[in-house]
């Protein structure tokens with residue numbers, strides 16, 4: 437048996453479920469109230485309660501916490517789930533911006549490692565959001581993109 441402490445998951449280093457829930461709720465509070473995210477808000481259902489819960493569950497599993505979200509949503513792929521939603525460069529940027537703010541406000545800020553983890557999370561999520569923008573080949577806009 438190794439005599440070192442097991443490595444913390446990002447979920448644990450963040451502060452676990454309470455911190456993830458604060459991030460998800462702050463994210464949707466910003467999307468709901470800040471006019472700079474109006475286009476992103478308009479894409480969503482009127483009641484954001486279910487998606488607040490879903491995002492917290494997904495982030496929990498993604499960061500290495502309990503996998504309940506994946507058990508409840510067996511076979512669901514976050515990338516495929518967004519394919520038909522009409523994500524654009526503008527709305528992907530709004531998503532990433534609101535998420536970076538939510539993480540900066542609610543994630544760990546008291547240590548360098550905590551701040552670095554928050555920045556890394558925001559960066560990875562931004563990469564995912566950008567990858568959700570359909571390629572011109574998928575939308576049939578190839579000629580327009582050339």
Ligand code: HEM
Pocket residue numbers: 476479480481482486487490491494514517518521522523524527528529531532561562564565566568
């Ligand atoms: C890393 C990037 C993203 C993550 C982790 C994420 C996460 C989620 C989650 C967990 C759901 C709920 C799925 C469900 O419960 O079935 C969802 C739905 C949705 N997402 Fe995302 N999302 C991301 C990026 C985006 C972007 C870039 C946009 C728009 C530009 C977007 C727009 C939507 C919309 C419109 C819904 C459906 C909401 C509704 O029905 O009210 N998402 N997303």
